[in-house]
Amino acid sequence: MSTSVTKKRFSRLGKTATVYLILSIFLFIFSQVYVSLSYGEVSIFMNTLSLVPLIGGGLLVGLLYLQPTLSRISFNLWNSGVAVLTAGFLLRGIINLSGRSTTLDWPYWLIGAGFLGLALVSIGLSLFQSKKLTDEMVRV
Template sequence: MSTSVTNPIKQRLKKTILWYTLISAFFFVGSRIYEHFSFGETSAFMHYLFLIPLIGGSLLVALQLVVKGLSRITLNLWNSALATATAGALYRGIVNLSGRSTTLDQPYYYVAGIFLALALISIFFVRSVWVEKTKLST
């Protein structure tokens, strides 16, 4: 058997930073391309779509730095909240760029709010087993 010398908390933090940066960049470029071919129609939802994963990912990174041993369920709920809010904004942006209006995106934000509330509640009740080891002897 071999033991790993990598720190899983730092690996998770690096992975979070990488993925949210890539997702934000993808939505930034994708929304600009989509708006370019929209025949002059604009949508604030599409234009600022990249901010949802960018801000949400930044808050998650800050949360991971403050709360050591953040649980997997908290991360899953947080990611679900951001994915749902992003999907709602993307849906609204596509509908607005097609020249119509809709309010059918509101349930996305309600569900995202519920996921976010559950993620924040789970911080206080569930901890990960990956907690950094403290100095055992002085």
């Protein structure tokens, strides 16, 4: 096997940052086009749609920088939380631009916050376990 097959081209941190940045750029362009076709209606949710993955991805990149061995479950829970919140912003923005209001978006906020909360609990537990394991190794 050659080394080009086994060598990692991009780190997990780099891939995450790139994906979230591209997603934010796409959502910014999408929201601007959608708002321009909305016959003068305005929605703060549609205007700030691209900030959700930008901020969520930035926080995740910061977590990966501080803890490069972030567990897969924490990573997936965080990504799921950001995705659900982004979908909630998109839904609320589309409904607001149609000239209506809704309460159908509250499950998105609860589920998205729940995923982010579970991700933070998972990160805290993994930090606690690694500290506990390190302390046990020092005692031995």
